[in-house]
Amino acid sequence: MIDQQDISKFEEEVKPIDIKYYLIKYSRYWPLYLMSIAIAMTVVFLYHRYTVERYEVQGSILIKRNSSPEVRILDRSNIFSGMNNLENDILVFTSKNLAAEALKKLHFDVSYFASTNIKEVELYDKSPIKVHVDWDHIQQENSLIQLTKVAENEFVLNKEERSWVNYFSAKARGPFDEEILDKSYKFEEVIASNRSKFWIEELRPLKVGEKLSFVIHNPTSLIDHYANAVSVRPQNNYGSVLRVTLVSTIVEKGRDYVNALMDSYIEHDLKEKNLMSENTLKFIDEQMYIVEDSLKSVEKRMLDFKVDNQLLDVNSEFGGVLGKIHLLEEHIQELEFELGYFKSLKKYLDDRSSDYSEVLAPSMMGINDGLLSGMTQTLMDISMERRKLLSAVNENHPDVLKLDKQIERLRENIYENIRNLVANTEEKRATAKAKLAELDREFSKLPQAESNYTNIYREYKLRENLYNYLLEKRAEAGIAKASNVSDNSIVDYARRGSLIFPQKSQNYGLAFGLGFFIPLGLLLLYHYLNNKIMDQIQLKNSIRIPLLGTIGFSDKDTNMLVAEFPKAIVSESFRSLRSALFYIASEKKCKRILVTSSISGEGKTFVSLNLASAMALSGKKTCILGMDLRKPRISQYVGVSNRKGLSSYLVDKASMEDIVQPTKYDNLYFVPSGPVPPNPSELLLKSKLEDLVNELEKDFDVIIMDTPPLALVSETMDLLRFSDVNLYIVRQDYTHKKYLLMINDLYANDQIRNFYCVFNGLKAGGDVYDFGGYNYGYGYNYSYIRKNKYTGNYYEEEGKPAKSSWVAKLLSIFRV
Secondary structure (H helix, E strand, O other), X not given: OOOOOOOHHHHHOOOOOOHHHHHHHHHOOHHHHHHHHHHHHHHHHHHHHOXXXXXXXXXXXXXXXXOOHHHHHHOHHHOOOOOOOHHHHHHHHOOHXXXXXXXXXXXXXXXXXXXXXXXXXXXXXXOOEEEXXXXXXXXXXXXXXXXXXXXXXXXXXXXXXXXXXXXXXXOOOOOOOHHHOOEEEEOOOEEEOOOOEEEEEEOOOOOOOOEEEEEEOOHHHHHHHHHXXXXXXXXXXXXXXXXXXXXXXXXXXXXXXXXXXXXXXXXXXXXXXXXXXXXXHHHHHHHHHHHHHHHHHHHHHHHHXXXXXXXXXXXXXXXXXXXXXXXXXXXXHHHHHHHHHHHHHHHHHHHOOOOOOOOOOHHHHOOOOHHHHHHHHHHHHHHHHHXXXXXXXXOOOHHHHHHHHXXXXXXXXXXXXXXXXXXXXXXXXXXXXXXXXXXXXXXXXOOHHHHHHHHHHHHHXXXXXXXXXXXXXXXXXXXXXXXXXXXXXXXXXXXXXXXXXXXXXXXXXXXXXXXXXXXXXHHHHHHHHOOEOOOHHHHHHHOOOOEEEEEEOOOOOOOOHHHHOOOOHHHHHHHHHHHXXXXXXXXXXXXXXXXXXXXXXXXXXXXXXXXXXXXXXXXXXXXXXXXXXXXXXXXXXXXXXXXXXXHHHHOOOOOHHHHOEEOOOOOEEEEOOOOOOOOHHHHOOOHHHHHHHHHHHHHOOEEEEEOOOOOOOOHHHHHHHHOOXXXXXXXXXXXXXXXXHHHXXXXXXXXXXXXXXXXXXXXXXXXXXXXXXXXXXXXXXXXXXXXXXXXXXOOOOOOOOOOOOHHHHHHHHXXX
């Protein structure tokens, strides 16, 4: 019935938000906010206390590449771009090969932990012991072993006792080697079994009974972990500086790994650069071995020939011819050497499909061809870049495929250049041989012995010159290798670490915010979902009729509060209501006051009785007319019989004199409802009721009619014709807002008049019921002030505080 009401007019009115009201309303919950914030802060403190911190350590390295103009000529896509492919270097930094090289420099194969019940504490370089592991032997891995010193140079190994902290620990727990546990050992004694072999060194003296734990890590797993843990990215978008970052629980451990990784990268780059010099030295050593053997053989032949034959000095006559012969032979030998290199280079290119990093550069072999040298050097650089890239990715990676295309183009250009060089060199060799044959015919005029010696001598000088040439080139290659330095350089070594987890200041700020807003949100949600009238502001915003007064909550064990406790504070609120009613109906000789409400239980009978008592105390002859024929309870509260009453009068079973009964209180009379009739609505429509009211008006100054709830029964609307003033009772934390829709609709449609609201059973947070001075209505607003230094023991409750538990006192703070 109530939900069907037309409230369109009521909803049209837009009321401003009262900020002060909400501040006062929710600020009085400050103990709840304080308690919630304290709990949140405590939780965060404990979280920080038992959480292992993680730090970020950073280092930076400069990547330099020498751009080759030949590459830009051969690959037009690279004409306007250099060779600074930082993505490849990033992949190398995160490769497992480089991680393995870095870990070789560090003692990360064993982790050491302090024995604590608070959180995991890794000792790293502060460990008083060092475990030396024999990795040539099978080892138990990822098992947390506890060492306990039991004597001066003696300790016991056993399993670490699990505490509740260990369930959240990152420490490894693998299968244990039971053979070595629960036994006594000495420091530096080899601990060996089928699954373990290591020995422990005491770096600083441990106290007897002191405990610590250690874990032996699997090397492969360790490499995988650190290869995935490191993060490498450019320092900025335009430079070639890479920032190497690692997150670690120990700053020193992360710092050492980052620095070792950058050093390993420098060494890796230098090793790649030295590869060309090493290949050159290898080739020269092979050639020198062959030349040295032939040189010794020719030298022996020449000495034997000298011993067997007495030779003439031919230099005086044919010295010029012999010198020319020597020069031509050396030139032919150089051409032969070049042809050999060209053929060797072609064979090398034929045998390899993609990796040309070990090719011999022409400049290292003394061949001064700028174009071939440039293309060969570029081919080596790209091949080394490809090798570096393949250490981190597979051959199907887009960057690898791009390099393969560049290599293929360079290979075709080198092939074409070699064919031209071979043709030119063979032509030069043929010309030199023709000149040499002409000189040989001229030299053949010498005697046979001298001629044979000269041939042997010529062969000896040829071998000697070639050997000296190779020695010179070997020395040059050795010097080049020794003087090689990496193009890359470390800009900043990792030194400090920044805490990234947990973010303590952020967490405390979040805890403060959550501690405040969670209870506030719950309160807002509760008040949003709570459809009951909780305070005067909500009542004023929900009802159209004027608010005449407020009645405080009474904890007395009687409904005749004003009559029995006239000096009570709640009684004073009824006096305020009485004054307001006298002002409203001042022109009436007999004031007829109707009291109703939305539903049962809102206190209309309580208000009727005490308002009547307040009227009687003021000297007004007052009669209470019980018109609730369905649930007659008022007679029980007054202490009179209900055998005869209004219902008996209306059915002609009692006279007016029979039903008007005096009470034990002065000036207060009472008409009970009488027995419950089968047709209460029809009885109240009889004209006898109007006669009764008229007769009572002659004898009494005030008539207070206690009627049924307005929203539940229909007869109340019919009774409004007898009243001068109508009081509509709303009870705090009991009356629903939807119950007020009917009275609002009736008021908006001018179907009721002289209606005023009374707020009953008012409790407020703290000691004030009126929200710090929000006063509404025509009469005095009820203020419930307790323990106030300004009351001056005016009310009789003061000085007699009711005893209550600390729980009740705490809950009273949060009352709305």
